[in-house]
Amino acid sequence: MPDPTDLTPLVTRLDDAPVEGELDGDHYGAFYKVLTPHMRARGGKLGLVWNRVPPGRAACPAHTHRLEDEVFLILSGHGTLRYGAHRRPLQAGDCVSCPAGAGVAHQIVNTHPSEDLIYLAAGNREPDEICTYPDSGKVMVRGLGVGRLERTAYMEGEPERPLVLDEAGSAAP
Secondary structure (H helix, E strand, C coil): CCCCCCCHHHCCCHHHCCCEEEEECCCEEEEEEECCCCCHHHCCCEEEEEEEECCCCECCCCEEECCCCEEEEEEECEEEEEECCEEEEEECCCEEEECCCCCCCEEEECCCCCCCEEEEEEEECCCCCEEEECCCCEEEECCCCECCCCCCCCCCCCCCCCHHHHHCHHHCC
Protein backbone atom coordinates (compact mmCIF):
# COMPACT_ATOMS: atom_id res chain seq x y z
CA MET A 1 0.00 0.00 0.00
CA PRO A 2 1.44 3.40 -0.96
CA ASP A 3 2.36 5.88 1.75
CA PRO A 4 -0.75 8.15 1.95
CA THR A 5 1.41 11.17 2.84
CA ASP A 6 3.71 10.79 -0.21
CA LEU A 7 2.47 13.30 -2.80
CA THR A 8 5.00 12.35 -5.49
CA PRO A 9 2.86 9.72 -7.27
CA LEU A 10 -0.24 11.91 -7.03
CA VAL A 11 1.04 14.45 -9.54
CA THR A 12 1.45 13.63 -13.22
CA ARG A 13 2.86 16.24 -15.58
CA LEU A 14 1.17 16.05 -19.00
CA ASP A 15 4.49 16.38 -20.82
CA ASP A 16 5.97 13.47 -18.84
CA ALA A 17 3.06 11.02 -19.18
CA PRO A 18 3.78 8.22 -21.65
CA VAL A 19 1.91 8.26 -24.95
CA GLU A 20 -0.17 5.15 -25.58
CA GLY A 21 -2.56 4.08 -28.34
CA GLU A 22 -2.43 3.14 -31.97
CA LEU A 23 -4.24 3.57 -35.25
CA ASP A 24 -6.63 0.83 -36.37
CA GLY A 25 -7.53 0.76 -40.06
CA ASP A 26 -8.28 4.01 -41.85
CA HIS A 27 -10.85 5.52 -39.48
CA TYR A 28 -10.24 4.38 -35.90
CA GLY A 29 -7.50 4.99 -33.40
CA ALA A 30 -6.04 7.71 -31.25
CA PHE A 31 -3.17 8.48 -28.93
CA TYR A 32 -3.66 9.13 -25.24
CA LYS A 33 -1.94 9.88 -21.95
CA VAL A 34 -3.35 8.60 -18.67
CA LEU A 35 -3.08 11.49 -16.23
CA THR A 36 -4.28 9.60 -13.14
CA PRO A 37 -2.18 6.41 -13.17
CA HIS A 38 -1.97 6.13 -9.40
CA MET A 39 -5.66 6.68 -8.68
CA ARG A 40 -6.67 3.00 -8.78
CA ALA A 41 -3.64 1.90 -6.76
CA ARG A 42 -4.96 4.12 -3.97
CA GLY A 43 -8.52 2.79 -4.19
CA GLY A 44 -9.98 5.45 -6.50
CA LYS A 45 -12.13 4.92 -9.58
CA LEU A 46 -11.99 8.33 -11.27
CA GLY A 47 -9.70 8.70 -14.26
CA LEU A 48 -8.58 11.54 -16.51
CA VAL A 49 -7.08 10.92 -19.95
CA TRP A 50 -5.64 13.33 -22.53
CA ASN A 51 -6.62 12.22 -26.06
CA ARG A 52 -5.29 13.16 -29.49
CA VAL A 53 -7.40 11.96 -32.41
CA PRO A 54 -5.95 12.41 -35.92
CA PRO A 55 -8.15 13.80 -38.74
CA GLY A 56 -10.89 11.53 -40.04
CA ARG A 57 -10.74 9.15 -37.08
CA ALA A 58 -12.72 8.16 -34.01
CA ALA A 59 -10.93 7.00 -30.87
CA CYS A 60 -13.49 4.23 -30.36
CA PRO A 61 -16.73 2.82 -31.76
CA ALA A 62 -20.08 4.28 -30.72
CA HIS A 63 -21.00 2.73 -27.37
CA THR A 64 -23.17 2.97 -24.27
CA HIS A 65 -22.16 2.60 -20.63
CA ARG A 66 -24.32 0.94 -18.01
CA LEU A 67 -22.31 2.13 -14.97
CA GLU A 68 -19.67 4.66 -16.04
CA ASP A 69 -20.34 8.37 -16.51
CA GLU A 70 -18.05 10.11 -19.01
CA VAL A 71 -17.21 13.78 -19.53
CA PHE A 72 -15.18 15.19 -22.42
CA LEU A 73 -13.62 18.68 -22.57
CA ILE A 74 -12.51 19.74 -26.05
CA LEU A 75 -9.14 21.52 -25.81
CA SER A 76 -8.40 22.11 -29.51
CA GLY A 77 -9.53 21.09 -32.96
CA HIS A 78 -12.96 20.36 -34.32
CA GLY A 79 -15.09 17.25 -34.24
CA THR A 80 -18.56 15.85 -34.19
CA LEU A 81 -20.39 14.29 -31.28
CA ARG A 82 -22.66 11.39 -32.15
CA TYR A 83 -25.23 10.93 -29.38
CA GLY A 84 -27.85 8.43 -30.45
CA ALA A 85 -29.45 9.75 -33.64
CA HIS A 86 -28.22 13.30 -32.95
CA ARG A 87 -25.05 14.97 -34.25
CA ARG A 88 -23.44 18.11 -32.88
CA PRO A 89 -20.28 19.93 -33.99
CA LEU A 90 -17.61 20.28 -31.32
CA GLN A 91 -14.86 22.85 -30.86
CA ALA A 92 -12.45 24.04 -28.18
CA GLY A 93 -14.27 24.92 -24.98
CA ASP A 94 -17.16 22.47 -25.44
CA CYS A 95 -17.81 20.08 -22.57
CA VAL A 96 -19.77 16.89 -23.31
CA SER A 97 -21.58 14.95 -20.58
CA CYS A 98 -22.55 11.32 -21.21
CA PRO A 99 -24.41 9.91 -18.19
CA ALA A 100 -24.30 6.19 -17.46
CA GLY A 101 -27.42 4.13 -17.84
CA ALA A 102 -29.01 6.42 -20.45
CA GLY A 103 -28.85 3.69 -23.09
CA VAL A 104 -27.75 6.23 -25.69
CA ALA A 105 -24.60 5.48 -27.68
CA HIS A 106 -21.97 8.20 -27.92
CA GLN A 107 -18.87 8.74 -30.02
CA ILE A 108 -16.55 11.65 -30.81
CA VAL A 109 -15.07 11.85 -34.31
CA ASN A 110 -12.44 14.23 -35.66
CA THR A 111 -14.11 15.71 -38.73
CA HIS A 112 -11.39 18.26 -39.55
CA PRO A 113 -9.40 17.45 -42.71
CA SER A 114 -5.95 18.35 -41.34
CA GLU A 115 -6.06 19.24 -37.62
CA ASP A 116 -5.84 16.90 -34.63
CA LEU A 117 -8.72 16.87 -32.16
CA ILE A 118 -7.47 17.07 -28.58
CA TYR A 119 -9.69 16.55 -25.55
CA LEU A 120 -9.70 15.43 -21.94
CA ALA A 121 -11.87 12.47 -20.99
CA ALA A 122 -12.92 11.91 -17.39
CA GLY A 123 -14.86 9.01 -15.98
CA ASN A 124 -15.11 6.37 -13.34
CA ARG A 125 -13.86 2.84 -14.03
CA GLU A 126 -16.25 0.20 -12.76
CA PRO A 127 -15.02 -3.40 -12.55
CA ASP A 128 -18.48 -4.73 -13.51
CA GLU A 129 -19.12 -2.33 -16.40
CA ILE A 130 -21.28 -3.39 -19.34
CA CYS A 131 -21.04 -1.55 -22.67
CA THR A 132 -23.08 -2.07 -25.81
CA TYR A 133 -21.94 -1.30 -29.35
CA PRO A 134 -25.02 -0.68 -31.52
CA ASP A 135 -23.20 -0.62 -34.88
CA SER A 136 -21.73 -4.11 -34.43
CA GLY A 137 -24.06 -5.74 -31.91
CA LYS A 138 -21.17 -6.35 -29.50
CA VAL A 139 -21.54 -6.30 -25.73
CA MET A 140 -18.54 -5.79 -23.44
CA VAL A 141 -18.84 -7.32 -19.98
CA ARG A 142 -15.66 -6.13 -18.29
CA GLY A 143 -15.67 -8.64 -15.44
CA LEU A 144 -16.11 -11.56 -17.85
CA GLY A 145 -13.96 -10.34 -20.71
CA VAL A 146 -16.83 -11.09 -23.13
CA GLY A 147 -17.13 -9.34 -26.48
CA ARG A 148 -20.30 -10.69 -28.13
CA LEU A 149 -23.46 -12.17 -26.65
CA GLU A 150 -26.56 -13.56 -28.34
CA ARG A 151 -30.16 -13.14 -27.22
CA THR A 152 -31.60 -16.54 -26.31
CA ALA A 153 -34.71 -17.81 -24.62
CA TYR A 154 -34.20 -18.22 -20.88
CA MET A 155 -34.31 -22.05 -20.96
CA GLU A 156 -32.47 -22.51 -24.29
CA GLY A 157 -29.62 -25.01 -24.03
CA GLU A 158 -30.55 -26.20 -20.55
CA PRO A 159 -30.76 -29.98 -19.99
CA GLU A 160 -34.28 -31.40 -20.01
CA ARG A 161 -33.70 -32.81 -16.53
CA PRO A 162 -31.69 -30.68 -14.05
CA LEU A 163 -28.25 -32.30 -13.62
CA VAL A 164 -28.42 -32.01 -9.85
CA LEU A 165 -31.24 -34.56 -9.83
CA ASP A 166 -28.88 -37.14 -11.34
CA GLU A 167 -26.15 -36.18 -8.88
CA ALA A 168 -28.50 -36.69 -5.93
CA GLY A 169 -28.47 -40.46 -6.55
CA SER A 170 -31.38 -42.51 -5.31
CA ALA A 171 -33.05 -39.47 -3.73
CA ALA A 172 -33.99 -38.25 -7.23
CA PRO A 173 -37.57 -39.03 -8.31
